[in-house]
Amino acid sequence: MNESTQANYAVNQDNPLWLQFWQDQRVDFHQTEVNPLLAKFWINLELEYGCGVFVPLCGKSLDMLWLAQQGHAVLGVELSPVAVAAFFRENQLKFTKQRCGQFTLWQSGRLGILCGDYFALNKKHLIGFETVYDRSALTALPETIRRLYVAQLRKIMPHKARVFLLTVEDAAEHETLAQAIEVSAEIKALYQNDFSIELAYVESVFESDVTAENSPVKRAEYKVYRLSAESP
Numbered sequence: 001m002n003e004s005t006q007a008n009y010a011v012n013q014d015n016p017l018w019l020q021f022w023q024d025q026r027v028d029f030h031q032t033e034v035n036p037l038l039a040k041f042w043i044n045l046e047l048e049y050g051c052g053v054f055v056p057l058c059g060k061s062l063d064m065l066w067l068a069q070q071g072h073a074v075l076g077v078e079l080s081p082v083a084v085a086a087f088f089r090e091n092q093l094k095f096t097k098q099r100c101g102q103f104t105l106w107q108s109g110r111l112g113i114l115c116g117d118y119f120a121l122n123k124k125h126l127i128g129f130e131t132v133y134d135r136s137a138l139t140a141l142p143e144t145i146r147r148l149y150v151a152q153l154r155k156i157m158p159h160k161a162r163v164f165l166l167t168v169e170d171a172a173e174h175e176t177l178a179q180a181i182e183v184s185a186e187i188k189a190l191y192q193n194d195f196s197i198e199l200a201y202v203e204s205v206f207e208s209d210v211t212a213e214n215s216p217v218k219r220a221e222y223k224v225y226r227l228s229a230e231s232p
């Protein structure tokens with residue numbers, strides 16, 4: 001296998017798994033409410049009314065509806081046609097469907113979803129979409145693929161791209177609270193070459209596994225990052 005075939009294999013290796021999750025409705029990651037951190041902190045981006053927002057690995061997220069209701073043109077990309085069909089059906093949206101290269105574009109007013117593989121997108125698909133909303137897209141991917149996800153994002157997004165990134169970061173062993181409320185080492189390593197990174201908000205939550213007896217309380221940090229692409 002040459003290097004590019006190896007990379008293609010690596011990025012696509014989980015695709016059958018995701019398709020199966022949707023087929024079997026094993027989609028615990030789906031939130032039945034709009035993400036509260038989106039609703040609270042999005043406004044601070046001070047974006048122009050009507051500007052385009054790209055939502056990678058969008059699933060059937062209700063956050064897309066909320067973004068469209070704020071006046072944005074929204075473009076999601078999602079691998080599973082089951083997820084895309086469920087999004088339009090469950091939200092009672094009338095849609096059109098058209099072939100768009102390797103993708104099928106489902107469109108309803110200012111909201112569209114390209115059904116296909118994120119790694120097959122190119123710059124032309126994202127003309128007019130300068131802001132990215134990422135909730136559980138980067139972090140849904142295996143750690144080894146995340147670098148390729150960011151490289152692809154940089155390749156397909158306009159130069160002035162901004163990213164609104166939500167993460168849930170489990171506390172590492174012996175990590176202090178002071179260390180936890182900083183930009184994580186992984187986010188720095190992934191984005192700092194191409195983006196300036198601002199950590200806009202951190203919330204610590206303490207949880208134990210209620211299904212297991214004497215399960216230890218674990219800490220995690222919910223973080224809101226704002227990233228701005230550096231000029232080339």
Ligand SMILES: C[S@@+](CC[C@H](N)C(=O)[O-])C[C@H]1O[C@@H](n2cnc3c(N)ncnc32)[C@H](O)[C@@H]1O
Pocket residue numbers: 015018019022029030031056057058059060061077078079080083116117118119135136137140
């Ligand atoms: C953890 S879910 C998050 C969905 C959504 N962002 C949310 O907040 O509900 C990840 C989604 O990415 C989709 N996905 C995984 N790999 C993909 C790829 N290469 N291209 C497009 N979608 C992908 C999966 O089918 C799944 O719906």
